[in-house]
Amino acid sequence: MAPMLKSTFAAMIGVALALALSGCQQKKEAENPGRILRYGNQIEPQDLDPHIITGIPEYHIVSGLLEGLVNPDPVDLHPLPGMAEAWDISADRCTYTFHLRPAALWSSGDTVTAADFVFSIRRILSPRLGAEYAYMLYCVKNGRRFNKGELTDFSQVGVRAPDARTLVITLTQPTPYFLALLSHHSWFPVHPKTILKFGPLDARGTAWTRPENFVGNGPFTLAKWELNKIIEIRKNPRYWDAAAVRLQAVRFYPIENMQTEERAFRTGQLDLTTNVPLEKIDWYKQHDPQLLKIDPYLGTYYYLFNVNKPPLNDKRVRRALALAVDRESLVKYVLKGGQAPAICFTPPNTAGYTSAATIGFDTLEARRLLAEAGYNAQHPLPAISLLYNTLQTHHEVAQALQQMWRTYLGVSVTLVNQEWKVYLASTQERSYDIARMGWIGDYNDPNTFLDMWITGGGNNRTGWSNRAYDSLIAAAAAASSQQERYRCFSRAETILLDEMPVLPIYFYTNGYLMQPQVKGWYPNILNLHPYKFMWIEKK
Amino acid sequence: MLKFVLKRLFFETIPSLFVIATLTFFLIRLAPGGPFSAEKNVAPEIIAQLKAHYGLDKPLAAQYGNYLLNALRGDLGPSFRYVNSSVTGLIRQGFAVSLELGLWSLLIALLCGITLGVLAALNHNRAADWVAMIIATTGICIPTFVLGPLLVLVFALNLGLVNVSGWNNAGDRILPSLTLGLAYCAYIARLTRGGMLDILSQDFIRTAHAKGVHPFMVIVRHALKGGLLSTISFLGPAIAGLITGSFIVETIFNIPGLGRLFVTAAFNRDYTLIMGTVLFYAFLIIVFNTAVDILQALLNPKMRVTIG
Numbered sequence: 001m002a003p004m005l006k007s008t009f010a011a012m013i014g015v016a017l018a019l020a021l022s023g024c025q026q027k028k029e030a031e032n033p034g035r036i037l038r039y040g041n042q043i044e045p046q047d048l049d050p051h052i053i054t055g056i057p058e059y060h061i062v063s064g065l066l067e068g069l070v071n072p073d074p075v076d077l078h079p080l081p082g083m084a085e086a087w088d089i090s091a092d093r094c095t096y097t098f099h100l101r102p103a104a105l106w107s108s109g110d111t112v113t114a115a116d117f118v119f120s121i122r123r124i125l126s127p128r129l130g131a132e133y134a135y136m137l138y139c140v141k142n143g144r145r146f147n148k149g150e151l152t153d154f155s156q157v158g159v160r161a162p163d164a165r166t167l168v169i170t171l172t173q174p175t176p177y178f179l180a181l182l183s184h185h186s187w188f189p190v191h192p193k194t195i196l197k198f199g200p201l202d203a204r205g206t207a208w209t210r211p212e213n214f215v216g217n218g219p220f221t222l223a224k225w226e227l228n229k230i231i232e233i234r235k236n237p238r239y240w241d242a243a244a245v246r247l248q249a250v251r252f253y254p255i256e257n258m259q260t261e262e263r264a265f266r267t268g269q270l271d272l273t274t275n276v277p278l279e280k281i282d283w284y285k286q287h288d289p290q291l292l293k294i295d296p297y298l299g300t301y302y303y304l305f306n307v308n309k310p311p312l313n314d315k316r317v318r319r320a321l322a323l324a325v326d327r328e329s330l331v332k333y334v335l336k337g338g339q340a341p342a343i344c345f346t347p348p349n350t351a352g353y354t355s356a357a358t359i360g361f362d363t364l365e366a367r368r369l370l371a372e373a374g375y376n377a378q379h380p381l382p383a384i385s386l387l388y389n390t391l392q393t394h395h396e397v398a399q400a401l402q403q404m405w406r407t408y409l410g411v412s413v414t415l416v417n418q419e420w421k422v423y424l425a426s427t428q429e430r431s432y433d434i435a436r437m438g439w440i441g442d443y444n445d446p447n448t449f450l451d452m453w454i455t456g457g458g459n460n461r462t463g464w465s466n467r468a469y470d471s472l473i474a475a476a477a478a479a480s481s482q483q484e485r486y487r488c489f490s491r492a493e494t495i496l497l498d499e500m501p502v503l504p505i506y507f508y509t510n511g512y513l514m515q516p517q518v519k520g521w522y523p524n525i526l527n528l529h530p531y532k533f534m535w536i537e538k539k
Numbered sequence: 540m541l542k543f544v545l546k547r548l549f550f551e552t553i554p555s556l557f558v559i560a561t562l563t564f565f566l567i568r569l570a571p572g573g574p575f576s577a578e579k580n581v582a583p584e585i586i587a588q589l590k591a592h593y594g595l596d597k598p599l600a601a602q603y604g605n606y607l608l609n610a611l612r613g614d615l616g617p618s619f620r621y622v623n624s625s626v627t628g629l630i631r632q633g634f635a636v637s638l639e640l641g642l643w644s645l646l647i648a649l650l651c652g653i654t655l656g657v658l659a660a661l662n663h664n665r666a667a668d669w670v671a672m673i674i675a676t677t678g679i680c681i682p683t684f685v686l687g688p689l690l691v692l693v694f695a696l697n698l699g700l701v702n703v704s705g706w707n708n709a710g711d712r713i714l715p716s717l718t719l720g721l722a723y724c725a726y727i728a729r730l731t732r733g734g735m736l737d738i739l740s741q742d743f744i745r746t747a748h749a750k751g752v753h754p755f756m757v758i759v760r761h762a763l764k765g766g767l768l769s770t771i772s773f774l775g776p777a778i779a780g781l782i783t784g785s786f787i788v789e790t791i792f793n794i795p796g797l798g799r800l801f802v803t804a805a806f807n808r809d810y811t812l813i814m815g816t817v818l819f820y821a822f823l824i825i826v827f828n829t830a831v832d833i834l835q836a837l838l839n840p841k842m843r844v845t846i847g
Contacts, residue, residue: 044803047622054577130588132581148584204592205622227624227632228795229706255704255793256803263691263703264793421572421808428576438578458580 035536040261040273041252044228048209050188051124051131059185061252064233064531065216066188069098070179074533075522077444079179083112093174098167103240106191108215114161120189121159126202133186139175173477177445191215219245219532228254246535265513273513278393281336291513294338295523298347299440299508306433307501308463311381316373318500322359323366324408325401327506334400337511342504345496346449353446353486357494363408370409377410385414388436389423427461444526446489453496464501552825559821564603567813574619574808593619616811626815633797636706640796641782643712647720648727656731657758660739671728678725687718687791704793715792719785723777730773735766768839775831779824
């Protein structure tokens with residue numbers, strides 16, 4: 001036993017020393033290997049199938065691998081030719097004819113044809129695939145009916161390919177933001193041969209997205225996918241515009257913990273992060289302001305009122321609570337990330353639209369409304385609870401509002417936090433009084449913020465229903481000019497802010513860290529940054 | 540011995556796994572929110588399609604029966620969250636990493652723990668004992684989420700010797716292994732000290748000394764064998780705990796191990812991945828506990844009777 005133990009001890013010490021030494025000799029990853037973007041990408045993606053994915057980290061990767069009919073301009077997001085080199089719009093604005101690029105190839109060498117797009121649209125609309133973003137194609141004639149299984153004949157859906165290079169899409173009604181929708185991943189094409197090699201058209205979760213199988217048409221190809229460790233996409237030499245692509249590769253690191261991500265950035269292991277920890281914002285502002293980026297983001301942070309539950313079924317109570325929120329102080333002293341106070345629901349200047357109505361900070365009016373509703377010091381508002389999912393930011397915002405309501409209105413609110421999925425269940429079942437929510441626009445148009453509050457809308461978890469509002473949203477969809485459309489939206493938003501089923505709090509910003517040598521990255525409200533326009537500048 | 544192993548397998552291992560599988564299966568379904576609930580509303584038809592795809596539309600008893608039958612065949616099903624991955628594949632990838640991290644940590648824990656424990660016992664109630672035990676107690680008291688970032692601050696951010704996170708080169712193994720290993724080292728040191736103190740006062744040790752055996756050999760050859768018994772019984776659950784991965788250490792250092800998969804599976808309500816990881820974890824704990832019982836029998840003649 002003794003000699004054995006001794007030699008084991010010696011071996012252990014030897015191994016430990018060797019390990020320590022090899023660690024010291026190992027070149028650290030602080031230096032950029034050149035023309036490679038190293039990106040902190042939050043989480044391990046669900047999948048890389050454009051018709052299955054729902055999250056932003058997934059979009060970061062897939063947008064490098066696949067290309068839709070149009071590409072968003074990196075600066076102002078206007079549609080640039082992508083797979084389609086040109087398009088014609090019919091006089092009634094319901095038929096779009098796309099002319100595909102003859103030089104467009106799949107990474108396998110096959111030509112990208114109009115039939116591939118028809119196949120892809122059929123795939124995402126197939127009920128069996130269970131695509132959560134299929135609704136992004138509901139503007140296509142009969143798209144909704146086919147997806148809901150009410151129609152089984154796909155030839156009746158408004159998409160056809162008269163020849164290999166021509167794709168004709170017919171819409172139910174004019175959709176002014178249609179071209180903007182096309183850069184969403186739900187509209188990306190998939191390679192039919194590859195899909196069918198691993199299963200039927202509407203099979204979910206097949207092996208086609210594994211790196212050894214993936215075929216794409218974007219500026220990059222999938223080179224490496226190691227679980228919870230790294231995904232690497234490398235420049236695709238067959239891409240139609242390969243000459244313009246300056247990055248050699250993009251490496252995505254799924255770093256969930258913001259502090260870990262920030263440390264990796266600080267030592268130069270990352271060129272770009274997805275987040276910046278709240279407590280680090282001040283430090284960067286003071287010490288390294290050129291590394292900290294805070295961009296406006298097309299999203300609203302708000303609270304839901306359960307309008308069927310007393311006392312919140314009284315609009316005067318809802319308005320009183322909304323008027324007693326000092327949004328300026330909240331963004332300045334609590335959030336500190338450059339957020340803007342939300343005095344309306346749709347972020348101002350969304351595709352040129354700004355709400356005419358606003359909700360301000362007016363404690364006098366708030367107290368008056370509350371008194372009018374019959375609540376005062378002798379007869380205080382019954383206890384109400386405020387629900388949010390467990391996260392530091394939500395907790396701090398909730399505490400601030402709880403304090404404001406107590407100070408300005410004498411209203412006491414209990415805070416309730418729940419784990420993410422429990423909280424989702426509670427809001428869906430409407431078992432809450434007030435609940436925290438956030439909405440990031442799917443596309444740059446006020447419609448994505450306003451059509452969700454129609455009666456019975458899937459995301460309308462307030463129970464609020466207003467006929468005038470519903471008909472204004474319908475009128476906006478049928479409007480013949482943009483001015484008329486925006487007039488309808490503005491009238492609708494006036495109703496929304498008057499009835500106050502939702503309490504807008506602040507407009508999101510997107511805060512992250514970026515090394516100065518990353519170039520070709522422009523701040524924009526949808527946070528879309530096509531890699532084909534980016535490069536790494538040598539120091 | 541064979542009888543012991545078989546008895547363990549049929550009367551303890553298999554029933555335990557069955558009970559764990561059953562409890563987990565029904566408990567996760569009781570938790571509010573399902574695998575397909577999302578912030579943006581998902582249309583009821585789509586939810587229905589997804590449920591049908593994963594067999595969640597069948598009666599609960601049928602789902603349970605199917606799961607057990609498939610599990611017996613080694614098929615733990617597809618992950619709900621990681622759409623193109625099977626649970627077995629995910630566990631295999633995560634476990635390979637956690638196993639490596641666990642073994643390095645174990646090495647550190649044993650090396651430090653036994654050395655500290657023996658030193659403390661030999662210098663009973665003297666300065667060296669107190670120093671060793673202060674180190675051990677501190678090790679137990681400092682949680683990994685404090686120690687990890689501290690080590691990163693010193694060795695990665697200030698001294699720049701290693702990367703702050705990742706799992707790519709040999710250097711990336713050092714800090715996480717230390718973080719995880721030092722906590723276990725503390726327990727081992729205390730257990731070893733206790734065991735050694737007990738043994739060192741025994742007659743046979745005095746006999747060995749009287750016979751003129753070199754003091755070092757008395758420790759290594761005679762005392763350690765008995766003194767490590769309690770450490771060894773601790774090693775069963777410790778090894779299982781170490782190699783199945785620690786969520787905290789894996790998160791701090793961004794290591795692609797099983798611990799992160801396990802915890803995120805629970806947050807995502809990824810039913811199959813939760814079941815798979817729980818069963819795998821349970822299986823490992825049972826295996827290591829059995830192994831420890833056998834090892835103890837080999838080291839301690841008193842135990843052989845009960846096992847025999």
